[in-house]
Amino acid sequence: MKADLIAPFALAVATLGLAACGNHQQGSKAQQSSGPAQGVSVSDGRLVLPAVHGNPGAVYFTVHNDTNGPATLDGAEVDGAKMAMLHAMSMVDGHTNMQEVNKMDVPAGGELVFAPGGRHVMAMDLDDSLKPGGTTNVTLSFASGAKATFPAEILAAGNAH
Ligand SMILES: [Cu+2]
Secondary structure: OHHHHHHHHHHHHHHHHHHHHOOOOOOOOOOOOOOEOOOEEEEEEEEEOOOOOOOOEEEEEEEEEOOOOOEEEEEEEEOOEEEEEEEEEEEEOOEEEEEEOOOEEEOOOOEEEEOOOOOEEEEEEEOOOOOOOOEEEEEEEEOOOOEEEEEEEEEOOOOOO
16 A cells, blocks of 8 residues: 555655755765764664565664754665665655655764654565575765765564554
């Protein structure tokens, strides 16, 4: 039921998101660096497997930004998933929908929470080696070019917490 709602809206909303995000990125251009993100850490990582084999899983975590400038997330990779995207939930006409978000700001000195019902990393084409009780690595990339890799505990469907 919920899955049926996703596809028709995804494209349209993703395009809107791109347009809306275009402006407030200005002025937050951090220096380019391709190493580990300095002053940025991730806690509470977990990957919730889909109830139906072949469906995407969702990764939840909290990103902490201990620097005095914003850290802008612009992508994610999940070991064992062919593709991963930053997603957010929103209400459209009284229904909950998810859409891809190209950039998400972690405020200076603050945190950004990815949790069930809200932001998540959607992990597509999951490898069968990802089993409940295991761990996989997730890598977040930032607009600065920096990356942050963290372990995610693998949970069975319905065990989101
Ligand atoms: Cu999603």
